[in-house]
Amino acid sequence: MAEHNDENLWETAQTWRALAIAAAVITPIACLFFLPWILQADGDDAMLRRVQMAGAAAAIGATLVTFCTVVWRGLISTQQARLQRLQIDKLSDQIAATERNNLASLLQKGAELIAEHEKPAKVAAGIASLRAVGEGADDKFAIQAMDILADYLVGREEEIFGNQTLAIAAINALALIWQQTGRLSNRVLNLSYEGLVEHFHLVVGVKEVAYREGDFFGVELVAPEVKGKTFVRFEQCTLEESAVDLRLGRFEQVAFRDCVVAGFNARGRRQHVHFHDCDFSKCEVQNAEVFPDLRQYGCYYLDKWPPIGAPEGFDWSAKLHVGKPATVDEEL
Known part of the structure; x- marks a missing residue:
């Protein structure tokens, strides 16, 4: 259809070209025919009128040309512009096809390199390659790259919580891809670790991540943008010296010790969640009327910064200590 339109356009252009040439030839010839008629005029006035008439005819001819x-x-x-656009479109398609081929090759190479567990340098190169694919323009290849990075973390709790370089590099690659593109791996990670975790790294860029059985220090889960769309779960573990908004994840059989609680839904679904020596200053509380009495566990708020969200006249001192208690004898 496009070729047929192009042919019609060329034919129309040639028609107008022929008309222009014809007008350019006919106009001077017609003027020559006027010459004897002008010279045969009776008197100067008649000749002037005939010259003016001939000039007007010549002007019309020139205008037509x-x-x-x-x-x-x-x-x-117009046709040249269309041809240039078609050439640009074809070139763009060729470039896109080349980029897809390059991404496919890079994805395959990255998967091969990251699988060579005994060679750290190759694993690092594989992680970098997969990150490049993840940040590329092709969503399909990008998600596959993120899935491979997430799969690399499976069964590597010792490396993740031991703060080892390659595991952290894979976690950072997933986070950077998500930050740059908003993409999310399809994987669900279950990370179990029986021990003390002093260097906690929140895995983002995956569909879901669960942490189990560890004593986690320094967890920061206080804003939605921290975890993105990754659903976070903590189960059968302890969080210490952390800052947590409990509305941003799911917590089951979790003990919070010396934590800053940034958000809490008193009616939210939770099973066997305990607080010990936690700071609720400026905590955003939902359903404050059913907030539990946590004074026996040493929980408190600073005098100038009570929790937020309670109805008017609500007495927070009946639920929390005002100021941090000097000692707490009650144990969980």
Whole structure:
């Protein structure tokens, strides 16, 4: 269809070109025919009138030539612009195809390199390659790259919580891809670790991540943008010296010790969640009317910064200590 339209356009342009040439030839010839008629005029006044008439006819002819030429050149320019656009479109398609091929090759190479567990340098190169694919323009290849990075973390709790370089590099790659593109791996990670975790790294860029059985220090889960769309779960573990908004994840059989609680839904679904020596200053509380009495566990808020969200007249001192208690004898 496009080729048929192009042919019609070329034919129309050639028609206008022929008209321009014809007008350019006919106009001077017609003027020559006027010459004897002008010379045969009776008197100067008659000759002047005939000259004016001949000039007007010549002007009309010149205008016709100009008009036909302008139309012809316009059609030619339009067709040239269309051809250039088609060439650019074809070139863009070729570039896109080349990029897809390059991404496919890079994805395959990255998967091969990251699988060579005994060679750290190759694993690092594989992680870098997969990150490049993840940040690329092709969503399909990008998600596959993120899935491979997430799969690399499976069964590597010792490396993750031991703060080892390659595991952290894979976690950072997933986070950077998510930050740059908003993409999310399809994987669900279950990370179990029986021991003390002093260097906690929140895995983002995956569909879901669960942490189990460890004593986690320094967890920061206080804003939605921290975890993105990754659903976070903590189960059968302890969080210490952390800052947590409990509305941003799911917590089951979790003990919070010396934590800053940034958000809490008193009616939220939770099973066997305990607080010990936690700071609720400026905590955003939902359903404060059913907030539990946590004074026996040493939980408190600073005098100038009570929790937020309680109805007017609500007495927080009946639920929490005002100021941090000096000692707490009650144990969980």
